[in-house]
Amino acid sequence: MTLLRNGEWSDNDAWRLASNDVPLDHADGSYVIALDQFQQMDSMEQSRRSGIMLNPEDDVYALQDHLQSIQLVAINFPKYTDGRGYSQARILRTQLHFSGEIRALGDVRPDQLLFMMRAGITSFQFEAAPNKQTIQQILTRFKANYQPSYALPIAG
Amino acid sequence: MYQYTEYDREFLHARVAEFRDQTERHLAGEIGEDEYKQLRLRNGLYLQTHAYMLRVAIPYGLLSSTQMRKLGHVARVYDKGYGHMTTRQNIQYNWPKLEEVPDLLSELADVDMHAIQTSGNCIRNTTTDPLAGAIADEIEDPRPWCELIRQWSTLHPEFNWLPRKFKIAVTGALSDRAAVQVHDIGLRLRKNDAGDTGFEVFVGGGLGRTPYIGQVINSFLPTQHLLTYLAAILRVYNLEGRRDNLYKARIKILVNAMGIDAFRDKVEQAWANAADSDDTFTQEDIDALKAYFPAAPELAGDVQQPDQMFSNPVFNQWYQANTKPHRDSGRRIVYVSLKAPGTPAGDLTSEQMEEVANLADLYSLGEIRSTHEQNLVLAHVPVDKLFELWTALKQAKLATPNLGKLTDMIVCPGLDFCSLANAGTLAIYDQIYQRFDNLDYLHELGDVSIKISGCMNACGHHHIGDIGILGVDKGGVEWYQLTIGGHAGNAATIGTRLGKAIAKPDVASAIERLLEAYVALRENEESFHDAVKRLGTEPFKEKVYDTAA
Numbered sequence: 006m007t008l009l010r011n012g013e014w015s016d017n018d019a020w021r022l023a024s025n026d027v028p029l030d031h032a033d034g035s036y037v038i039a040l041d042q043f044q045q046m047d048s049m050e051q052s053r054r055s056g057i058m059l060n061p062e063d064d065v066y067a068l069q070d071h072l073q074s075i076q077l078v079a080i081n082f083p084k085y086t087d088g089r090g091y092s093q094a095r096i097l098r099t100q101l102h103f104s105g106e107i108r109a110l111g112d113v114r115p116d117q118l119l120f121m122m123r124a125g126i127t128s129f130q131f132e133a134a135p136n137k138q139t140i141q142q143i144l145t146r147f148k149a150n151y152q153p154s155y156a157l158p159i160a161g
Numbered sequence: 162m163y164q165y166t167e168y169d170r171e172f173l174h175a176r177v178a179e180f181r182d183q184t185e186r187h188l189a190g191e192i193g194e195d196e197y198k199q200l201r202l203r204n205g206l207y208l209q210t211h212a213y214m215l216r217v218a219i220p221y222g223l224l225s226s227t228q229m230r231k232l233g234h235v236a237r238v239y240d241k242g243y244g245h246m247t248t249r250q251n252i253q254y255n256w257p258k259l260e261e262v263p264d265l266l267s268e269l270a271d272v273d274m275h276a277i278q279t280s281g282n283c284i285r286n287t288t289t290d291p292l293a294g295a296i297a298d299e300i301e302d303p304r305p306w307c308e309l310i311r312q313w314s315t316l317h318p319e320f321n322w323l324p325r326k327f328k329i330a331v332t333g334a335l336s337d338r339a340a341v342q343v344h345d346i347g348l349r350l351r352k353n354d355a356g357d358t359g360f361e362v363f364v365g366g367g368l369g370r371t372p373y374i375g376q377v378i379n380s381f382l383p384t385q386h387l388l389t390y391l392a393a394i395l396r397v398y399n400l401e402g403r404r405d406n407l408y409k410a411r412i413k414i415l416v417n418a419m420g421i422d423a424f425r426d427k428v429e430q431a432w433a434n435a436a437d438s439d440d441t442f443t444q445e446d447i448d449a450l451k452a453y454f455p456a457a458p459e460l461a462g463d464v465q466q467p468d469q470m471f472s473n474p475v476f477n478q479w480y481q482a483n484t485k486p487h488r489d490s491g492r493r494i495v496y497v498s499l500k501a502p503g504t505p506a507g508d509l510t511s512e513q514m515e516e517v518a519n520l521a522d523l524y525s526l527g528e529i530r531s532t533h534e535q536n537l538v539l540a541h542v543p544v545d546k547l548f549e550l551w552t553a554l555k556q557a558k559l560a561t562p563n564l565g566k567l568t569d570m571i572v573c574p575g576l577d578f579c580s581l582a583n584a585g586t587l588a589i590y591d592q593i594y595q596r597f598d599n600l601d602y603l604h605e606l607g608d609v610s611i612k613i614s615g616c617m618n619a620c621g622h623h624h625i626g627d628i629g630i631l632g633v634d635k636g637g638v639e640w641y642q643l644t645i646g647g648h649a650g651n652a653a654t655i656g657t658r659l660g661k662a663i664a665k666p667d668v669a670s671a672i673e674r675l676l677e678a679y680v681a682l683r684e685n686e687e688s689f690h691d692a693v694k695r696l697g698t699e700p701f702k703e704k705v706y707d708t709a710a
Contacts, residue, residue, distance in 0.1 A: 061404075085196070085199075085322075086199060086282070086322055087322065087404060088282075088319075088320070088321065088322025088323060088399055089399060089400055091318065091319045091320075091321075091322065091399070092319055092396050092399045092400050093400075095319050095396075096396075096434075099435070099438035099439070100434050100435065100438065114196060116183065116192075116196070116200060119318075120316075120318040120319075120321055121318075123318035124318050124319055136191070139186070139191075142182065143179075146175050146178060146179055147172065147175045147176075147179075148171055148175065149168050149169075149171045149172035149175065150172065150316065151172070151312040151313060151315050151316070151317075152313065152317055152318060152440050153440065154438065154439055154440050154441075155317075155318045155319070155440075
């Protein structure tokens with residue numbers, strides 16, 4: 006796993022993804038849990054959770070009342086051609102005013118990074134290590150764009 | 162017309178560099194076939210039956226003479242010397258080589274052209290009325306709005322991976338020549354009682370295998386809200402449109418599954434939620450765009466009608482069929498027919514492109530429009546230059562006087578080029594053309610449209626032709642399904658299937674019988690569409706199939 010977060014590369018990360026291998030009651034707050042798992046918890050338990058994963062079909066507004074305690078929203082892209090995550094990220098940033106980390110995971114591809122960043126995603130989890138030079142180029146190539154409120158990442 | 166700024170050029174050259182890099186990484190094995198396909202489609206590059214096909218965008222169908230010359234150059238250098246105009250006002254090249262496409266795109270960028278978003282599941286080239294800014298029945302010129310939409314939709318970060326392709330059409334005239342009701346979003350400029358300008362917004366129209374006429378989602382959207390409202394529709398579609406089935410992924414399926422009222426509620430909610438957090442534009446922005454589209458300079462009121470109108474019957478026939486009144490009586494709108502006998506519908510050669518560019522410089526303020534019926538328009542021709550222009554067009558085989566007539570068919574490329582097609586269309590076009598090559602008969606018949614598609618995807622718009630022809634494959638044999646009564650204008654109508662499919666050699670004969678029925682049954686000047694509306698399909702069906710039996 007390779008992570009690009011706020012423009013910095015890293016091979017380690019405090020967040021772990023809850024899966025079937027880790028029973029939920031053993032997964033502490035450092036685990037990212039899926040929204041549907043989160044929704045089945047009582048409010049006490051929910052308040053101890055700070056990492057949530059959205060799948061494409063999830064309603065991002067379901068997080069509305071919980072964003073105080075959430076630090077990371079992971080947006081899952083099971084297939085890079087499924088663009089729902091872009092709208093989820095955009096709504097999180099501009100309508101729900103979430104200022105924590107939004108992370109793309111799943112089928113994350115270098116040529117999508119610029120679009121993802123502009124939609125509000127700040128970190129990217131790659132299954133296989135990508136070519137860092139290619140990514141640098143992709144992120145700095147465009148100095149102009151036609152959607153000023155979807156800001157370009159800082160050049161460089 | 163709109164002039165690129167340094168900012169636009171900077172953007173476009175970055176896009177060309179990006180695609181060059183993507184192509185190199187693909188050829189080096191770093192980007193796999195599937196992913197490269199998605200990337201190249203968003204740069205207009207398809208893989209067809211024999212070769213790659215590049216679809217170059219002509220934003221809202223408007224070209225300068227310089228751009229047209231470049232298209233001719235591209236056809237000569239990178240293709241086999243011709244190009245094909247599409248039903249979405251774009252141009253297609255059928256034989257580019259993959260490794261040369263980045264250079265080709267770079268040459269286009271030199272004249273502010275590109276192939277961005279002419280395919281792929283994203284917002285496609287916005288289309289409009291080819292007579293915009295010239296015809297009298299206009300409420301407002303739609304082209305500044307088209308340019309606003311073009312810029313906003315170009316590489317929009319949120320809407321580049323939609324469930325399916327997305328097409329927007331805009332009209333500013335009372336009479337709709339942009340078929341706005343068969344688009345994912347159709348926009349019709351209108352004035353309210355207070356005299357303010359707004360858009361009537363249609364959503365969920367489309368042809369393809371499940372044709373729908375668009376429904377009104379907003380009867381008067383004040384113009385300043387255009388982009389936020391479009392974004393709200395796109396966002397609802399992006400999040401809720403079906404992604405499990407290619408054939409049910411268009412917005413028309415979502416709108417019809419939800420019902421227009423529920424869909425409208427969703428959009429209104431999304432719109433209210435977004436407030437002004439998404440892209441907006443100022444009055445200064447749109448005023449600056451409007452300044453790029455000034456009215457044609459007014460000519461002195463006493464410009465002489467050409468004498469040849471009365472003395473030359475061939476010229477007169479062309480004048481009647483291929484020209485229309487301009488809002489300035491000193492000018493005339495001229496259609497350039499791309500449906501000459503013996504040439505594929507909508508094709509033009511490098512030499513013809515260059516000639517049209519020259520004629521545009523001489524007679525039409527250096528600009529050219531493409532139409533969704535696959536013809537060209539020179540919109541501002543001084544009346545006293547018409548005969549000179551006609552003489553030159555005739556020389557270039559661009560003056561066939563058949564605009565709106567039976568041989569002015571819309572034809573998709575069909576089985577000869579397209580890997581989706583089930584049946585050939587070009588041979589059917591030829592067959593019909595040869596049967597009805599008598600111009601006097603065509604003029605007597607009046608305006609009747611034939612639209613031919615080689616498969617269900619309906620690129621030839623067969624659903625909205627007076628006569629629609631759909632190619633189908635039955636056990637490896639090509640058959641043709643006829644529909645009649647379709648209509649693309651203000652009251653858009655999906656045609657009705659006439660009966661069982663017709664064998665390939667019999668199509669022109671079936672059309673002939675259909676027209677015999679029409680001529681026998683029409684009252685006075687009744688149009689084909691009105692005759693079918695009044696009589697239903699039955700009398701036509703009897704004529705076509707009884708004789709066949």
